[in-house]
Amino acid sequence: xxxSVPRLELRSETLVDGLRESILTGRYAPGSxxxxxxxxxxxxxxxxxxxxxxxxxxxxxxxxxxxxxxAVVRPLAPKDVVDLYDLRLALESLAIRRAAERFADLRGSTxxxxxxxxxxxxxxxxxxxxxxxxxxxxxxxxxxxNPHLVAAxxxxxxxxxxxxxxxxxxxxxxxxxxxxxxxxxDAVAHGAAEAAVARLTTHLSESRxxxxxxxxxxxxxx
Amino acid sequence: xxxSVPRLELRSETLVDGLRESILTGRYAPGSxxxxxxxxxxxxxxxxxxxxxxxxxxxxxxxxxxxxxxAVVRPLAPKDVVDLYDLRLALESLAIRRAAERFADLRGSTxxxxxxxxxxxxxxxxxxxxxxxxxxxxxxxxxxxNPHLVAAxxxxxxxxxxxxxxxxxxxxxxxxxxxxxxxxxDAVAHGAAEAAVARLTTHLSESRxxxxxxxxxxxxxx
DNA sequence: CTCGGGGTGATTGTATACAATCCAATCGCG
DNA sequence: CGCGATTGGATTGTATACAATCACCCCGAG
Numbered sequence: 315x316x317x318s319v320p321r322l323e324l325r326s327e328t329l330v331d332g333l334r335e336s337i338l339t340g341r342y343a344p345g346s347x348x349x350x351x352x353x354x355x356x357x358x359x360x361x362x363x364x365x366x367x368x369x370x371x372x373x374x375x376x377x378x379x380x381x382x383x384x385a386v387v388r389p390l391a392p393k394d395v396v397d398l399y400d401l402r403l404a405l406e407s408l409a410i411r412r413a414a415e416r417f418a419d420l421r422g423s424t425x426x427x428x429x430x431x432x433x434x435x436x437x438x439x440x441x442x443x444x445x446x447x448x449x450x451x452x453x454x455x456x457x458x459x460n461p462h463l464v465a466a467x468x469x470x471x472x473x474x475x476x477x478x479x480x481x482x483x484x485x486x487x488x489x490x491x492x493x494x495x496x497x498x499x500d501a502v503a504h505g506a507a508e509a510a511v512a513r514l515t516t517h518l519s520e521s522r523x524x525x526x527x528x529x530x531x532x533x534x535x536x
Numbered sequence: 537x538x539x540s541v542p543r544l545e546l547r548s549e550t551l552v553d554g555l556r557e558s559i560l561t562g563r564y565a566p567g568s569x570x571x572x573x574x575x576x577x578x579x580x581x582x583x584x585x586x587x588x589x590x591x592x593x594x595x596x597x598x599x600x601x602x603x604x605x606x607a608v609v610r611p612l613a614p615k616d617v618v619d620l621y622d623l624r625l626a627l628e629s630l631a632i633r634r635a636a637e638r639f640a641d642l643r644g645s646t647x648x649x650x651x652x653x654x655x656x657x658x659x660x661x662x663x664x665x666x667x668x669x670x671x672x673x674x675x676x677x678x679x680x681x682n683p684h685l686v687a688a689x690x691x692x693x694x695x696x697x698x699x700x701x702x703x704x705x706x707x708x709x710x711x712x713x714x715x716x717x718x719x720x721x722d723a724v725a726h727g728a729a730e731a732a733v734a735r736l737t738t739h740l741s742e743s744r745x746x747x748x749x750x751x752x753x754x755x756x757x758x
Numbered sequence: 759c760t761c762g763g764g765g766t767g768a769t770t771g772t773a774t775a776c777a778a779t780c781c782a783a784t785c786g787c788g
Numbered sequence: 789c790g791c792g793a794t795t796g797g798a799t800t801g802t803a804t805a806c807a808a809t810c811a812c813c814c815c816g817a818g
Contacts, residue, residue: 327603350800362584365801369588373595377689381549382779382800397682404630461618463694465597466688473684499736508766572770582803587771604770604809 329357329367336385336523338472339441340479346376348385374469376476390477392529399475399522402470406451406518407511409458409467409496414507418457424450424499428492433485443487444478450495454502481528488524491517538593545650551579559598559609560694568640570599570607581649594629600692612699620699624692628673628740629733631680631689631719636729640679646672646721650714657709665709666700672717676724703750710746713739 333353336342354364354526368385371377377386427446434442448471455467494517555575558564576586590607593599601607656664660677670693677689716739723732 349798351798361800362772362774366588366591366771369591372596373592384800394684397684400634400682401630401685404626405623409624458624461617462619462692463623466623466691469688470684470748482632497556533765572759573768581765583770584804588801603809687789 318453320496322410328506329359329363330370332357333367333371334374334376338475339370340445340476341386344368344387344476345389346387350384369439374472376472385478390473390480394473395460395477395522395529398470398473399518402467402474403518405463405470406454406466408515409455409460409463410502410510410514411507412463413454413457414505414510415504416457416459417503417505419499419503420453420457421496421499421503423453424495428496431492440482440487441479444475444482447491449473449512454498457502477529481525486524486528488520490524551581551585552592554579555589555593556596556598556694557609559593560697560701562607562698566609566698566702567611568609569607570629573605592595596691596694596697609698612695612702614748617699617744617751618691621740624689625737625740626697627685627689627692628676631677631682631685632724632732633729634682634685634738635676635679636724636726636727636732638679638681639725639726639727641721642675642679642681642720643721643725645675646717650718650757653714662704663701666697666704669713670697676720679724699747699751701748708746708750712742 342348348368350361350364350368354361356365368377368379370383372379377385378388427450431443431446433480434446451466451471452464455464458464458484494513497513500509501507501513562569568588572590573581573588576583579586589660590599590601591724594601594607598610600606600610649672653665653668656668672694674690678687716735719735720732720739723729723735
């Protein structure tokens with residue numbers, strides 16, 4: 315399937331995206347080894363661009379590379395979940411406050427997302443659900459008009475998405491998620507920053523606790 | 537400490553550190569091109585490990601790589617300074633709150649830093665001053681007991697350090713910096729999180745404004 | 759003088775090839 | 789039988805070599 319291909323734009327770029335997606339969706343689980351020869355063959359390239367892609371992801375914090383011992387998908391312990399959510403709350407609160415200052419109205423797109431989400435939930439398509447969830451929070455971040463904040467949040471979300479895919483194998487998504495989203499979008503649109511932050515706080519707490527619960531139930535990995 | 541290791545440990549690792557340091561200290565200024573052949577020769581390696589190092593730094597947000605057009609040190613506009621400080625305040629406030637919860641006492645090391653800083657100021661050694669400033673804030677972050685927060689703050693600090701070196705060529709460091717540090721450390725040690733945050737807020741505002749002022753004065757670059 | 763149109767040198771992108779290192783299983787010795 | 793040395797295979801690290809792409813300059817037509 316490595317298409318005949320001279321058409322490829324730039325190997326490295328598509329490689330980074332492909333690898334990142336594979337890690338985020340759990341195709342390569344936290345802690346698993348990333349053997350260069352195998353990956354190179356799987357993506358149809360030599361090891362040179364592949365190694366560069368790994369370095370890129372190392373910089374993003376998705377993989378850990380030990381000299382002469384190779385790369386592994388960065389492991390995730392329960393404490394990481396707590397720490398990540400703590401951090402994420404601070405970042406996203408800032409995003410909300412900045413967005414509310416300008417009365418950013420993203421209720422429209424939120425509604426669209428909800429429709430798509432309902433469909434995905436009916437179809438039990440977890441990856442799609444996660445993706446739509448991410449879209450909402452990414453949209454929220456974007457309205458902050460602070461690219462550095464967007465980047466930082468994107469990094470945190472990557473980590474969290476990894477946890478979700480690692481532990482949410484069964485569909486057991488917190489039900490009120492999309493209600494929370496609407497409430498937050500509504501508050502932001504009215505400039506009610508603190509109300510939005512309050513709702514976000516409970517929103518994230520529930521999400522975090524759901525993950526931690528699943529983690530303890532299915533937490534049979536070392 | 538660094539094991540005896542006389543011979544070269546691993547090219548890539550020392551390369552990344554060396555390159556990062558060169559960028560942070562302004563040896564390669566924001567916006568300047570990073571030609572692979574030149575850097576490879578300068579560091580005495582081939583282009584392969586060098587390219588990997590660049591990818592790593594791209595992941596950290598220090599360089600930007602355009603396909604077939606090479607890498608440049610990520611440019612920094614005035615708005616970046618504002619955005620970075622906005623973000624940094626949120627992150628460091630979180631660090632302070634977590635540190636204050638445990639009454640972390642870093643007044644001892646802060647005092648040591650101040651002594652070293654006074655010496656550096658007398659010697660007009662700006663890079664050393666920046667470094668000691670970073671040490672204080674890094675120490676503060678470390679007491680949060682949240683590695684992800686430490687990493688995020690480290691990334692922000694890298695960006696800010698780049699701005700400092702780019703615009704603070706002349707020694708004009710805000711005078712009250714080390715008083716602020718002592719006040720913050722003192723408040724944290726007494727568990728007075730909000731007092732520490734308040735002092736941090738003015739501390740960062742002054743630092744930011746000093747940079748912006750210099751930026752406007754010396755801002756003759758495109 | 760301005761605007762395309764090549765052509766050329768400089769620079770990046772990737773594959774192949776080989777050296778260095780690590781890991782595990784085996785062997786030898788007590 | 790236990791345990792450290794050793795060796796072989798697997799895997800990573802780097803250099804050399806070459807292909808692909810781009811930027812710049814020069815030139816000629818309008």
